[in-house]
Amino acid sequence: xxxxxxxxxxxxxxxxxxxxxxxxxxxxxxxxxxxxxxxxxxxxxxxxxxxxxxxxxxxxxxxxxxxxxxxxxxxxxxxxxxxxxxxxxxxxxxxxxxxxxxxxxxxxxxxxxxxxxxxxxxxxxxxxxxxxxxxxxxxxxxxxxxxxxxxxxxxxxxxxxxxxxxxxxxxxxxxxxxxxxxxxxxxxxxxxxxxxxxxxxxxxxxxxxxxxxxxxxxxxxxxxxxxxxxxxxxxxxxxxxxxxxxxxxxxxxxxxxxxxxxxxxxxxxxxxxxxxxxxxxxxxxxxxxxxxxxxxxxxxxxxxxxxx
Numbered sequence: 001x002x003x004x005x006x007x008x009x010x011x012x013x014x015x016x017x018x019x020x021x022x023x024x025x026x027x028x029x030x031x032x033x034x035x036x037x038x039x040x041x042x043x044x045x046x047x048x049x050x051x052x053x054x055x056x057x058x059x060x061x062x063x064x065x066x067x068x069x070x071x072x073x074x075x076x077x078x079x080x081x082x083x084x085x086x087x088x089x090x091x092x093x094x095x096x097x098x099x100x101x102x103x104x105x106x107x108x109x110x111x112x113x114x115x116x117x118x119x120x121x122x123x124x125x126x127x128x129x130x131x132x133x134x135x136x137x138x139x140x141x142x143x144x145x146x147x148x149x150x151x152x153x154x155x156x157x158x159x160x161x162x163x164x165x166x167x168x169x170x171x172x173x174x175x176x177x178x179x180x181x182x183x184x185x186x187x188x189x190x191x192x193x194x195x196x197x198x199x200x201x202x203x204x205x206x207x208x209x210x211x212x213x214x215x216x217x218x219x220x221x222x223x224x225x226x227x228x229x230x231x232x233x234x235x236x237x238x239x240x241x242x243x244x245x246x247x248x249x250x251x252x253x254x255x256x257x258x259x260x261x262x263x264x265x266x267x268x269x270x271x272x273x274x275x276x277x278x279x280x281x282x283x284x285x286x287x288x289x290x291x292x293x294x295x296x297x298x299x300x301x302x303x304x305x306x307x308x
Contacts, residue, residue: 001047002294004275004305005108007202008175009151011119012307013078015269015294017050018043018287019206019278022195023065024058024087025135026146029282036065042284044076046291052178052278054115054124054206055105060085060112067114074115080176080204081109082124082155094255097130099139106143120176122153123165137172151175161187166195178204181274183249193273197304201248202266206270207278209261213242216250216260258296261286265293272304 001277002015016042023031040051050068063081070077075291083105085093096105110116121140123131131154153176154169156162166177181188182205196203209215223236246260254263265277269273281287293299300306 001291002301003301003307004303005202005307006176006275007196009050009202011078011151011202012022013050013202014048015203015276015299016265016290017052017276017278018048019059019280020062020066022280022282023053023062023063024056024253026107031065033065033068035302037069038284040066040069040282042287043281043291044073046288047294048287048291049076050078050080050204050276050278052206054082054085054122055109055112056082056085056087056093056124060108061087062108063112065113071114077283078119078151078179079113079115080120080122081113081118082122083109084124084126084130095126095130097126097133097136099133099136102136103139105144106148109134110148117148119150120153121149121151122155122176122178123174125156125157125159126277128164131168141173150175153178153204154204155179155204159205161190161192163191163299166201169201170199174201175205176202177189178206178278180207181205181210181268181271182210183264184210184245189271193271197273200276202305203273205268205274205277208265209279210242210246210264213239213246214249214260214264216246218243219247222240229283259289259292261289262293262296263298265290266296269293269299269303275305281286 003012006013016079025131084100152174154174155178159182179188254260268274268277279290
């Protein structure tokens with residue numbers, strides 16, 4: 001495993017983390033505690049030390065599975081979670097952005113995670129109106145001073161560029177940006193990632209496998225029909241267009257001896273602003289595949305944030 005400095009936080013994070021939206025049951029699989037224990041146990045063996053979750057991944061379900069899994073070894077992990085939404089069935093969310101509501105969410109997350117602090121607490125894909133609350137950020141920074149949160153972050157929405165929230169990060173006391181970034185979606189390269197570099201913000205790249213399309217498992221024409229899989233909601237024409245592009249990338253950019261999924265993660269990690277990718281996983285084999293991205297030559301030791 002390789003490690004990088006998470007921007008101005010100075011945290012030493014593995015270049016590959018574990019994204020855990022799937023633990024909330026919206027990716028076509030329900031996870032048992034034993035399965036989560038195995039996945040996170042193997043991740044730790046491979047040197048992974050960052051877990052990203054959210055309160056709305058199954059109404060604290062993902063957090064609860066994680067909390068029970070790592071409570072005896074909490075100090076080995078960098079825990080990142082998010083706030084602003086409440087889970088409802090069928091992929092629906094209610095938004096809760098008032099300072100008091102967010103404080104209640106934080107307490108519920110700490111309880112679910114079985115810890116007295118989170119390392120990274122992230123504003124979760126909210127509007128600029130929700131973002132622009134001085135009282136909210138004052139309350140959050142109070143939680144930092146109280147020791148319940150180590151660092152604040154902003155998980156910006158994938159629906160728009162969201163340069164505004166990125167540019168305001170330092171002003172509100174946030175030091176990490178989480179952004180959708182992958183070989184099929186390079187929009188952050190324009191202005192968001194350069195702004196992160198200018199502010200020395202750590203960058204967590206989410207959806208680095210494009211919701212599995214860059215895993216190499218799917219061919220053009222594949223349809224996601226499982227109603228318990230969030231991908232069933234995606235536009236089928238757009239999915240098919242991307243799968244055709246993935247097929248072309250496999251022929252033109254991916255070395256013959258490199259599996260596509262690790263290559264796709266390594267591709268993200270080449271960018272000088274990106275600290276860590278946070279792919280999801282359903283099996284131990286996928287954890288191992290994701291971790292192997294750190295061994296690729298394209299994930300060099302001379303990255304601007306590289307650590308020995």
